[in-house]
Amino acid sequence: MHNGRACKNGYWGGDLKMYSMLKRVIFFILLAGLWELLFWLGIWPEYVLPSPVSVGKTLVRGFQDQSLLIGVAISMKRIAIGYGISLGVGVFVGLLIGRFRIFEDTLGSLISGLQTLPTICWLPLSLLWFGLNDNAIIFLVFMGAVLSIATGTDSGVKNVPPLYIRAAKTMGAKKWKLYLEVIIPAAFPHIVIGMKQGWSFAWRSLMAGELLIVCLGLGHLLMLGRELNDMSQVIAVMLVIILIGILVDRLFFMKIERHIRERWGLVKS
Amino acid sequence: MSESVGVDDLIELDYRKTDKGQEISETNSAKPDLCIQHVSKSFQSKNGSVYVLEDINLEINQGEFVCLVGPSGCGKTTLMNIVAGLEKADSGEVWVNGRRILGAGPDRVVIFQEAALFPWLNVIKNVEFGLKLKGVSSSKRRTIALEYLKMVHLTKFQKSHIHELSGGMKQRVAIARALAMNPGMLLMDEPFSALDAQTRWILHYELQNIWMKTKKTILFVTHNIREAVCLADRIFILSTSPGKIKKEFSIDLPRPRDDNDVNVAEYSTRIMKELKAEIDKVVKCEMDADSCVECDIKCTTVEPVKTDIGGGI
């Protein structure tokens, strides 16, 4: 809009965006006000309902003494490793299932079976395999994401128009190049759907794992809040968890999805 | 590439009915580029085997523009796929440039009815696609892609997304993408049949110019006789079920030809006349046996078409 080509549409579009943003801000301010009011009425003791101000102070303190930052860093490291591995494995397995009948009949049915199992049910197994440490949590994250990514890739591969593959073959695409240059890019919109779902499962499993296995991270901070009876820490950490979820969605997935829509022509921008 | 063959030489090469492409090559570099020998193909369906192609024999010289014409469903695409190496013949062999075809390869690029451009790449990256597979360096393939985009008059759209192009533009990108690989042969399977008459007319003109410039061997499939007359040096007529080569015609007209040229129209009418019997057969085949009245109506409506043959069979 800043290149001087702001047309009527862009102008109104910008205006509308501002307007809905404003509504959102007002809503959250009101919510905080209501919360403050409830606290002020003193119906519940402070260890049940802390004031928004004390939650804010806890947040600031957490960032100042870096305990929150360290928690965030540790959690992000775990999810980055677990999710990264599951991305590689999930796409690979999805390609196998999508392209080869034999894997569809075997691995495919295994995956649809495993998908009915809530990820946290892997915890006991994970503890026995890896012990009480990082790897157990990373494994949980991995199990949370890998199935969604594999099924997303599988459906993407099955939806690649055969014409693309034939066209690529007549231009000399063979074997892994066919996968790398045609099948994966053509399946990408579906892979992203799987990745997005996988991310939310992974994030949940990470928190579950950190709550149950005591070894740092955001989930651990949350649990610590409970043990210290420090409700404002509990809520502060919850807010951080929500915030990270929103940020990843906005900064990563929404960008990719918009890029895909523009490329594929699913939306006029 | 054999620069020695002038455009005029190619046009004046009259059709020679040789079995092995008799040593024409001595004086001219016109030698058989594509040899289709005794190719047959059937498909298994619920009601048994369907014989789609039966004993197809064809020879196409280097730099020649050949059209295959036949009613839809007669096996044109199947034959094209076999030549492309995307499908296997039940029997028979296909030779390209002295080598037997065993699979798909970048020496014969196919241009499909739907352009088959990749939506995840922009126009120029689509044109570069084959070169990237070949391992051409990125700056070099950009240069080559631009050259061919220029040839199809689309340099302005090099950064566009595929969905932003019209049908005719998409086909031109597909042609540029194929040419960029510098294949000896282009296989075109009804590439213009989804386009409106106006666009098709323009593309006929452009394709002829490109062909004269690049000297590619072109095998072009269509169900439209006038399109074939407008484009081809030689036309092969395929009959239906099973598909067989029924007749061939040489078209001796100066280029670039125009869809609406009198001579083109005249040639079309002549070919159409000879095909009348075949058309009637197709019409009868496609109508139910019991709807004879309708069939008669259909047959009589086919006749006046003689004056407007462009519509295809």
Ligand SMILES: Nc1ncnc2c1ncn2[C@@H]1O[C@H](COP(=O)(O)OP(=O)(O)O)[C@@H](O)[C@H]1O
């Ligand atoms: N994969 C296939 N399986 C079964 N039948 C097929 C297959 N491909 C083509 N056919 C049949 O072969 C015939 C010729 O098809 P095609 O080559 O596409 O014709 P054309 O391109 O001339 O319209 C049609 O009757 C079609 O139904």
Ligand SMILES: [Mg+2]
């Ligand atoms: Mg066809």
